[in-house]
Amino acid sequence: MTSFLAARAFTTIFPSTVFISGGIHIHHFWYGLILLAVGGWIGISYSDRETDRLAAILYGAGGGLIIDEVGLLLTFGNYWTGLTFSVLVVLFGFALVLILLNAYGEAIIRELRVFERSRASLYLGVFLFSVSIAFITETQNIRVITTSAALAVTAACIIVAYFTFRFIRRK
Numbered sequence: 001m002t003s004f005l006a007a008r009a010f011t012t013i014f015p016s017t018v019f020i021s022g023g024i025h026i027h028h029f030w031y032g033l034i035l036l037a038v039g040g041w042i043g044i045s046y047s048d049r050e051t052d053r054l055a056a057i058l059y060g061a062g063g064g065l066i067i068d069e070v071g072l073l074l075t076f077g078n079y080w081t082g083l084t085f086s087v088l089v090v091l092f093g094f095a096l097v098l099i100l101l102n103a104y105g106e107a108i109i110r111e112l113r114v115f116e117r118s119r120a121s122l123y124l125g126v127f128l129f130s131v132s133i134a135f136i137t138e139t140q141n142i143r144v145i146t147t148s149a150a151l152a153v154t155a156a157c158i159i160v161a162y163f164t165f166r167f168i169r170r171k
Helices: 001-011 028-044 049-068 070-075 081-116 119-137 143-170
Strands: 019-021 022-027
Touching: 001 049, 028 049, 028 081, 049 070, 049 081, 070 143, 081 119, 119 143
Parallel strands: none
Antiparallel strands: 019 022
16 A cells, blocks of 8 residues: 555656656556565565565565556556556455455354354345346346346355255254
8 A cells, every 4th residue: 555655646746757768668567566576586485574574565565556557557548547546445455355354264154154054044045036136137237137147146055055054954
């Protein structure tokens, strides 16, 4: 986050400051790739706590510089596109989910096992399946159909898990 914010601030304050070598504008995306490579190499090659921390900082700084220019790279020229912030939010959210899963993964699995055995899971599965099918039959929008189909499959899995548990429990 820090390198992303620093790159945005620098670009905003000094928009005409660019590094040009041999007639080619060198974007900070390339510095990000170098930092990723160096941080990754250090992280893989050494295994003490201080070196791992340095590797993580270099890797994170490189990632921030790359994310800052993702909109420019994907739109071929629009540095200020909202796409950059969308990618940043998605990656930040994904990282937070991984951190939470790492910290609370066992508790989440225990809670999911309790949930799959309760009638609430059956009710949720039937509700999700019904609503998903309704959306699929009422639209021509491919995104809505795809999302609804994925939810319908998820709902079917929830229903099957509920009945599987009930069947196993009876034996």
